[in-house]
Amino acid sequence: MSYLSISHVSKQYGNAVVVDNFNLDVEKGEFVSFLGPSGCGKTTTLRMVAGFEIPTTGKITVGGDDITNKAPNQRNVGMIFQAYALFPNMTVAQNIGFGLTVRKMPADEIKQRVDEMISLINLEKHANKYPYQLSGGQQQRVSLARALAIRPEVLLLDEPLSALDAKIRVSLRAEIRAIQKRLGITAIFVTHDQEEALSISDRIVVMNVGVMEQVGTPFEIYNFPKTQFVANFVGSLNNAEAEVVDPAGSILSMDGVHFKTADAEMATRRKGDKVRISIRPERFSFAAEPIKDNVVDSTVENITFLGAVVRIQVKIGNTKFNMDTFNNPFLELPSIGAKEKVMFSKEAVLVLRSGEERIGPPGNRYEADDIPAST
Amino acid sequence: MTTPPVSGSVTVKSPVSRRRLSSSLVFLVVSLYFLIPLVATFYWSLRGEKDVLGFEAYRKLFADANFLPAFSESILNAVATILLSLLIVVPTAYWVTLRLPRLRPVVEFITLLPFVVPAIVLVFGLIRLYSRPPLLLTATYDSSRFLLICAYVALSFPYMFRAVDNGLRAIDVRTLTEAAQSLGANWTTILIKVIFPNLRVALLSGALLTFAIVIGELTIALYMAQHTLGPYMANLTRSKVYEPSAMAIVAFAITWAAMGIIDFLARGSSRHKQMVDTD
Numbered sequence: 001m002s003y004l005s006i007s008h009v010s011k012q013y014g015n016a017v018v019v020d021n022f023n024l025d026v027e028k029g030e031f032v033s034f035l036g037p038s039g040c041g042k043t044t045t046l047r048m049v050a051g052f053e054i055p056t057t058g059k060i061t062v063g064g065d066d067i068t069n070k071a072p073n074q075r076n077v078g079m080i081f082q083a084y085a086l087f088p089n090m091t092v093a094q095n096i097g098f099g100l101t102v103r104k105m106p107a108d109e110i111k112q113r114v115d116e117m118i119s120l121i122n123l124e125k126h127a128n129k130y131p132y133q134l135s136g137g138q139q140q141r142v143s144l145a146r147a148l149a150i151r152p153e154v155l156l157l158d159e160p161l162s163a164l165d166a167k168i169r170v171s172l173r174a175e176i177r178a179i180q181k182r183l184g185i186t187a188i189f190v191t192h193d194q195e196e197a198l199s200i201s202d203r204i205v206v207m208n209v210g211v212m213e214q215v216g217t218p219f220e221i222y223n224f225p226k227t228q229f230v231a232n233f234v235g236s237l238n239n240a241e242a243e244v245v246d247p248a249g250s251i252l253s254m255d256g257v258h259f260k261t262a263d264a265e266m267a268t269r270r271k272g273d274k275v276r277i278s279i280r281p282e283r284f285s286f287a288a289e290p291i292k293d294n295v296v297d298s299t300v301e302n303i304t305f306l307g308a309v310v311r312i313q314v315k316i317g318n319t320k321f322n323m324d325t326f327n328n329p330f331l332e333l334p335s336i337g338a339k340e341k342v343m344f345s346k347e348a349v350l351v352l353r354s355g356e357e358r359i360g361p362p363g364n365r366y367e368a369d370d371i372p373a374s375t
Numbered sequence: 376m377t378t379p380p381v382s383g384s385v386t387v388k389s390p391v392s393r394r395r396l397s398s399s400l401v402f403l404v405v406s407l408y409f410l411i412p413l414v415a416t417f418y419w420s421l422r423g424e425k426d427v428l429g430f431e432a433y434r435k436l437f438a439d440a441n442f443l444p445a446f447s448e449s450i451l452n453a454v455a456t457i458l459l460s461l462l463i464v465v466p467t468a469y470w471v472t473l474r475l476p477r478l479r480p481v482v483e484f485i486t487l488l489p490f491v492v493p494a495i496v497l498v499f500g501l502i503r504l505y506s507r508p509p510l511l512l513t514a515t516y517d518s519s520r521f522l523l524i525c526a527y528v529a530l531s532f533p534y535m536f537r538a539v540d541n542g543l544r545a546i547d548v549r550t551l552t553e554a555a556q557s558l559g560a561n562w563t564t565i566l567i568k569v570i571f572p573n574l575r576v577a578l579l580s581g582a583l584l585t586f587a588i589v590i591g592e593l594t595i596a597l598y599m600a601q602h603t604l605g606p607y608m609a610n611l612t613r614s615k616v617y618e619p620s621a622m623a624i625v626a627f628a629i630t631w632a633a634m635g636i637i638d639f640l641a642r643g644s645s646r647h648k649q650m651v652d653t654d
Contacts, residue, residue, distance in 0.1 A: 052553055072556040083547055085554035089572035098568075099558030143554075150558060 001064065003028035003186055004049070004154055009058030011044050011210075018044045020210040022058070029184040031177065033197040036207035037233070042190045045207075046156050049188065051075050062153050078147030082159040084139040086131040092142050093118065093127045099150035117145035120179060137168040144176060148183065155180065155187040161196060173200050194234045198222060206230045228352045231278045238281060238321045244273040250346065252277065255317025259294040261349035275351050281311065283348035284323030286334070287341035294349075298342040300334045314342055413627070420620035432617035436625070439618075445607035452520070452603060453589035456527040457582045460535045463528065465578070468539045469570055472548050486536040489529055494594040501526055502598065519599045526595050531585040538584070542577025543570075583633040591626055 002025030011019040019041040026032050034042035047053040049060055051072035060068045067075050086095050096117050100110040118127050121141040131139055140160055147155060157176070161169040177200045180187050191197050197204050198218040206213045206221060206229070214226045225231035232239070242252040250266040251258055252275065261277070269275070287295045298314035298321075309324045310331065323342065325331070334340050423431030436442055464486075471482050489497070505512040505522055512522045548570070555565045571578070593605035608626070612619040 050553075050557060052556075072553070073559045073561055075557075076559075077557060079554065079557035081550050081554060083550050085547065085550040087551065087554070087569055087573070088546065089569075089575075098555070098560075102555075102559045102564055146554075146558065156557075 002026060003030075003063060004188075005059075005061045006045070006049065007059050007061075009045070009048060009055045009060065011041070011048060011053060012056040018210050019048070019055075022212060024205060024212070024215065026186055026188070028186055031180055031187045031189065031200065031202045033189045033191055033201040033204045034207055035191055035194060035197040035204050035234070036213075037192055039209075040207040041210040042192075042205075042207050043158055046158055046188060046190050049154065050077055050079050050156050076150065076153045078150060078152030078155045080140070080143050080147050080155070080157045080160045082162050084131070084136070084143045084163075086139055086142055086146070088131055091128050091130055092123060092134070095131070095142055096146045096149050098146065103150070113149055117149045120148070121145045121175075135168075136164050137172055140164065140172060141175070144179065148179070148185070153186070155185050157187060157189040159190055159192070161191070161193075169196070176200070198234070204234075206233060208233070225278075225350065225352075228276065228278070231350060231352065236281050236322065236324070238279045240277055240279075240319045240321070242275055242277045244269045244271055244275060247271060247273075252349070252351075254319060257296050257317045259296060259344075259349065260346040261351055262346040263349070263351040266351065278350040278352065279321065279344060279348050281322040281324040284314070284321065284342050284344050285325065287343040293344075293346040295341050295343045298340055300336050300338045300340055302336065303333055314340065316342065416620045416623050420617055420624050423617040423621070430621075432621035433625070436618045436621045441602075441607060445602055445604050448602060449590050449604040452524055452527065452601075453586045455524045456531055456589050457585050459524065460528045460531045460585060461578060461582070464532065464535045464539050464581070465571065465574070466566065468536060468543055469548065469566065472540070472543045473552060482536070483540075486532040488532075490533055494530070494592075495598075497526060497529070498595045498598040501595075513599070516600075520601060523595060523599050523601055523603075526599075527585075527589050527592065530588055530592070530595075531581070534584040534588070535581040538577045538581030539574060542574040545577075546573050579636070583636060587630045587633055590629060 004024075004026040006022055006024045006026075009019060009022040010017065022041075022045055024032070034045060036042050044053060048055050051067070051070055051074075055068060058068070059066060062075070062077075067077075087098065090098065093114050097110045097114045100113055105113075114127075118124055121144060123138060123141060123145075126134060126138065131142070134142065140163075143160070160176070161173055164172060173196055189197070189200060198221070201218055203215060203217055204221045205215050208229045214221060214230045216224070221230060221234050225234060231237055240254055242254045244266070245251045245253045245258060247266050247269045250261050250263065252261055253259075254277075296316050298316045300312060301315050301320060302313040304311040304313070305327070308327055310327050310333065312323050312325065312333070314321055314323060321342075418428075420432050421428040421430065423429065423433075423435065467482065471479050492500075501522060502513060504510060512518045551569055551573070552565055555569050560568070590604055591608070592603070593609055596603045596605045597609065604626070608619065608622050611622055
């Protein structure tokens with residue numbers, strides 16, 4: 001039996017359904033991320049686990065104990081907020097010890113636990129400082145220590161890295177993950193940042209308009225998206241319309257350019273069916289050796305330097321695609337307007353079934369034309 | 376085309392310096408408007424002794440057997456008013472901010488009523504309502520004093536609510552409350568250990584404004600036959616020449632001391648906030 005179970009949970013405000021029939025089983029010590037755009041219901045779900053919202057229907061259990069209607073202060077759940085939420089009138093040590101003081105633990109035990117937590121987050125020199133004397137990253141580490149000090153059954157993190165700058169965000173997320181693994185604590189992490197979710201989680205729940213789109217490991221979510229929304233939301237994606245030419249041979253055509261797909265359900269389609277295909281930019285490469293299933297002619301339209309990655313926009317038929325290649329100082333880039341052969345595997349061609357084409361907000365998707373024209 | 380030479384003796388004032396001059400002039404006029412009566416009152420209070428400027432009026436004032444009892448009674452009333460007002464206003468403002476933000480305009484309107492209802496109307500209303508059973512509160516001096524304190528609490532609402540509300544808006548009440556709840560705190564603990572300490576300056580500001588109002592209040596205290604500083608000052612004006620001026624200066628000094636304390640504490644708090652450690 002799973003440790004944290006969220007079963008058939010829905011949340012409704014008036015007629016608006018914010019979370020619809022959410023089901024998730026989380027194992028003890030697992031790190032699960034809720035990923036989705038603003039308004040998808042991820043924070044509401046987290047708040048229902050914390051007790052700040054009561055589900056309209058459904059049940060939440062932790063270790064077999066039904067906590068659905070328990071007050072937040074009666075659940076042993078630690079919470080980390082985006083805005084740190086440290087008590088400004090208390091020092092770092094007092095903040096960390098607050099939950100223990102509330103539980104009326106003996107003073108010496110509180111001191112021992114607080115010291116332990118402070119050393120866990122490497123802020124020994126800052127124990128007597130007030131929150132306003134700390135940087136954002138330090139404040140969030142204190143917030144983590146404060147939540148962990150009460151030894152919660154579940155740790156909830158509500159976009160804890162969003163207010164931090166990029167470098168701190170990366171180092172702190174690694175620190176959070178390391179501490180979570182070391183303590184073996186069950187954690188739920190809410191984020192709208194796909195990179196964060198992919199890098200930190202055991203499993204990801206991708207949500208859209210209150211519905212779970214897909215649950216899976218980061219590898220599954222990125223490589224095998226089940227819906228158009230997941231494919232678009234996680235990672236970069238090229239979208240195009242294609243026509244089924246040969247269902248048995250899994251051959252599609254796009255503006256007269258033929259290519260293969262490994263989609264398992266191609267056999268069920270009929271010749272002439274229109275399908276929407278998606279190919280990730282990194283799945284393309286220039287065909288120095290034509291070892292892939294699909295080798296097609298293209299024209300280089302644009303080249304954009306993105307640091308570690310160089311994004312090359314090519315035109316295949318009448319459709320523009322972005323292809324990503326790792327940067328290195330000796331990279332030989334084609335010139336704009338050059339005719340190049342581009343290859344991609346048949347597995348790279350995702351054909352999304354029409355029943356699962358739940359399209360998310362346009363802001364979370366891009367088409368090849370959205371790429372800046374600078375070279 | 377050549378530019379005619381500018382005469383060295385003529386200086387043209389820039390718009391900035393002209394604006395600075397007019398601002399200084401306005402400041403001077405306003406300062407004089409406030410200071411002249413104050414200086415005149417102070418000067419008058421120093422003339423208690425014939426042909427000598429001194430503090431005789433102050434000495435007589437403090438020597439008056441009725442002054443200190445009236446003064447201490449007013450101080451006790453002010454403290455009681457502040458405590459009662461805090462007990463009513465802080466939980467109300469907290470709850471409105473946290474759970475009932477839609478009620479904010481209603482609560483704001485109610486707290487502004489003391490500005491609309493004159494003190495004389497308020498006191499006659501109170502006397503009418505509480506001078507017969509079952510709500511008889513004007514029968515004894517002490518019960519009338521309780522009623523007076525309740526009336527002062529109502530008078531303090533506009534200042535106290537505004538101060539507390541501003542304080543609550545300056546902190547993230549919802550998140551702090553939820554953080555405390557997730558750590559196991561109940562409502563009382565949250566209010567006492569998290570909300571009150573973080574409203575320190577706001578509470579102090581509301582409290583000192585309330586103090587200033589209660590110390591000098593005349594109308595309600597007079598009609599409730601209370602021996603506080605307001606009626607004492609009114610009596611003094613009728614019977615003495617220099618002592619009322621001395622009394623006015625003392626009351627003024629107390630008020631300014633209260634304002635100074637607010638300013639000092641507020642500055643201390645903002646200075647702390649600027650000392651952000653960036654390591």
